[in-house]
Amino acid sequence: MKASLYLVLATLFWSGNFVVGKAAVASMTPMDLTFWRWTLAAVPLLLLAHFVEKPDWRAVLRRWPVLLLLSALGMSGYTLLLYGALGHTSAVNAALVTAANPALIVVLAIVLLGERTTRLGWLGICLGLLGVLLVLTRGELQRVFSLSINTGELMMIGAIMVWGLYTIIARRLAVPAIAATAVQVAIAAVTLAPFALAMNVRLPETAAEAWSLAYIVVFPSLGAYLFWNIALKTTPPGTAGNYLNLIVVFTALLTVVLGTALTLVQIVGGLLVIAGVLLTGRTRQAKPAAAAASGRAAKSRVPGV
Template sequence: MRAAVFLTLATLFWAGNFVVGQAAMKTMEPLQLTFWRWALAAVPLLVLAQLAEKPDWRAVLRHWPALLLLSCLGMSAYTLLLYSALGHTSALNASLVTAANPALIMVLAVVLLRDRPRPLGWAGIVLGLCGVLLVLTGGELERLLTFSIDAGELLIVAAITVWGFYTITARRLSVPPITSTAVQVAMAAVVLVPFAVATGAGLPATAPEGWSLAYIVLFPSLGSYLLWNLALKRTTAANAGNYLNLIAVFTAVITVALGQPVTVPQVLGGLLVISGVLLTSAGGKAPQRPRSSKSTSSPPSPSSSPAEFRPR
């Protein structure tokens, strides 16, 4: 029961990141919000990692090249693309497309790692893709023929593609999860400093901007990670991964509560995406023949652990 509460709150906070991020993009720049999000979250996350996992920091820092690559992909590129997308599309659209991440990751695993999903997994990929296309085109599928998809939708597709590569790379890293996240966040803050200085990305100048940044730092960046990892001590990764579908649901609820319209294509597309994710998770990876003791085992498929799909 406690794990369910933790997972529900974590996904609620992540849903809030879409809604608050969209509001912040009306007056802030993506680089400004990304830099200050990670700069303010870095030290608390490092402290949290020390308290929760007590890592061997020297051993962790031996992985600095991989951690730096992951930081550039997952913290800098993904977050910049996400906030850039939220400046051009709705929070609900962004969350619905992001919900297709597991299917995209499975496709990347097939191409890059030569995984072999079961037929049910392929059915989930196709269903999720149909849902994404419905959301991207607003139900006007002829827009695909004229390539008239809005910039916001293209940016969120780019964002989840980057996150797919991040997930596949992260699966090869043997560093405790909170520690890995904390180091990546700290690296992102340092790497983004010269860009923030060059563009004059100062602290929020107005109260609404300040409250938006405070929410994003305290809840999606700190609260969700703490709650998510506490829940993983009480339940399986597969069970936790199913809760990620609540992000799109919560985003829709918040959108309706704020008086914003929800269209039929969004509802139908969301149902297709979430159904596709469930089928993808159920399909998983096809069983392989046992290998000889002399052969080395390949890294696990990203599609095998829904916990890796968590958004940032």
């Protein structure tokens, strides 16, 4: 019961990142949010990893080349694209595109690693793709051929492509999850510093900006990772991965609570995406080997939000 509560809280915190991030980019740049998010979260995450996982830090740091690559993809690249996208599209649409991540990871595993899936898995991938296309085109699928798709949603496609590559690479990283995340966050803070300086990154200047950044640092960056990894100690990763579908649900609910109505296209597209994810996840757990691979992916498939 506690594990389920922790998983629900983690997804709720990540959902809030879409909603709060959408409000924050109205006055702060993606670089402002990304740099300060990871800079302020780095030390707490390192302490969290040290006391929760007690890793062999020398062994962890020997993996620095792959940790550097993962940081560039998952912490810097994905987060910059996410906040950039939120400047052009709604929080719900961004979350719906992100929900296609699991299906995209399956496709990348097939293309890059030679993994296989079943007909049911392909059906799930197609359903997820159709759901995303409905959202991207506002229900007018012919817009795909005219390339008249919102800039923000195109950036979200780029974001989930980056996260898909991140997940494929992270699958084989034999480092405790929180420690790996903490080191990647610290690397991101250091490597982004010259760019932040060149782009005149600033601290929040209003109370609203300060509260937005505080939420992003405390809840999706610290609390969600802590709850997620504690839950994984007693919950099969494949089962935990299904909770990621709640991100779309919570984002939609938060948006409605804040006064923005959902469209029929968003609802239908969201249902198709979630159905597709459930189908692809189910087929990946059909065989023991596939289940093991899916488990490793679920641990690192935290949606980087």
